[in-house]
Amino acid sequence: MDLTPIHPKVTPIYQTSVFKFNSLAELEEYYTTPGRGGRYGYSRSEHPNSDELVAEVAKLEGAAGGGVATGAGLAGLLAAVLATCQAGDHVLCPAELYGGSVVLLSLELSRLGIETTYVPLADLYDIAKWRKPTTKLVLAEVLSNPLLTVLDGPRLARACKEQGVLLLIDSSFTSPILTQPLSWGADMVWHSATKYLAGHSDVTAGVVVARDPAIGKRLRQVATNLGLMLAPMESWLAVRGLKTLRLRMRQHSENALAVAHFLANHPAVEQVFYPGLATHPGHALAEHELLGGLYGGMLSVRLADDSAAAVDRFIQKSKLFPLAPSLAGVASSCSYPTATSHRGLTDEQRRSLGITPGVLRLSVGIEEPADLLSDLQHALG
Structure with missing residues (x-):
């Protein structure tokens, strides 16, 4: 069937594992031409x-350097680290870091000879103090998970450049609508596309993009060699999600700000962690650094009854914030960091980071704000 005259408005799903060649010359062109000459061969390496x-x-x-899409967010981090580090190299991170990243770095990549050091975020900016001769990469989050500490991205980028260290930014909480870390001087940006990029809780994916084409090429090589490449269907769904990203991020942010103000004045809540609140210690920095006057859809609270039992009562009474281990879908949800993202840490480690038993993370969706506040009032009653 000749499909030449067909011009779809939306890119079709290329649900194929391989692509055909008409001759050995075409096959040779595929392997020897930079950029594959616009051809595709095996979906493990690339597909439209x-x-x-x-x-x-x-x-x-x-x-400008392109990048790679991977089968999960953490696969994106794996690709970024292995594209820039090898056995004997050192990675520097803030202690306030997503638990899954910590497990990958400290449990798995350490077995491959890549060392990671964690320091308080407030001290991380002094790269010269912490770097080793083998330090190749710094990883940091725009907004920390789960307590929403605000990163001074431009300051960290300047410090990394001065010390000749690459900077990888996890922008999963903010998306490119709120932050564009390459403009600060970062070298790579990593997204768990499972979160805001795809946005509908129906895709598991990661995306890493780079400033330098050489790093972008190496990201693709690593993803191909390790089988990390995202499949066609999930890629298509993530692209569909991107088409409403700007609209969703605005509604997520507006709803989260309304929820944060409500919770900040509720007697059952001891503390609200949301950079959009003037009381948040990073509010001024977020106001300057985040784009469009938006602060994102993620916030955390510490309940006045700082206990797992109080969190469990909230979970069982809420109808619009169901307990789920991920975040950032169009429908709201909640998560309990102690038992999910940071369960791999000891009680002492969690407490040192401020993650006490009564800390609950809320992912605020795009529902009607009045419905969300009514549900929270009931759940905290």
Whole structure:
């Protein structure tokens, strides 16, 4: 069937594992031409849907070096680290870091000879103090998980550049609508596309894009060699999600700000962690650093009854904030960091980070704000 005259408005799903060649000359051209000459061979290496997703994210981030889409968010982190580090190298991170990242770095990559050091975020900016001769990479989050500490991205980027260390920014909580870390001087931006990029809780994916084409090429090589490449269907769904990203992020942010103000005045809540509140210690920095006057859809609270039992009562009474281990879908949800993202840490480690038994993380969706506040009032009653 000749499909030449067909011009779809939306890119089709190329649900195929391989692509055909008409001759040995075409096959040779595929392997020897830079950029594959516009051809595709094996979906483990590349396919049109993954390329479209990476191109769209790269455009949003201003990433001239391209990148790669992976089968999960953590696979994106794995690709970023292995594209820039090898056995004997050292990675520097803030102690306030997503638990899954900590497990990957400290449990798995350490077995491959890549060392990681964690220091308080407030001290991380002094890269010269912490770097070793083998330090190759710094990883940090724009907003820390789960207590929403605000990163001074431009300051960290300047410090990394001065010390000759690459900077990888996890922008999963903010998306390119709120932050574009390459404009600060970061070298790579990593997204768990499972979260805001896809946005509908029906995709598991990661995307990493780079400033330098050499790093972008190496990201693709690592993803190909390790089988990390995102499949066509999931790539297509993530691209579909991107088309409403700007609208969703505005509604997520507006709803979260309303929820944060409500919770800040509720007697059952001891503390609200949301950079959009003037009382948040990072509010001034967030106001300057985040784009469009938006602060995102993620917030955390510490209940006045700082106990797991109080959290469990909330979970069982809430109808619009169901307990779920992930975040950032169009429908609201809640998560309990002690038992999910940071369960791999000891009680002492969690307490040192401020993650006490009564800390609950809320992912605020795009529902009617009045419905969300009514549900919270009931759940905290």
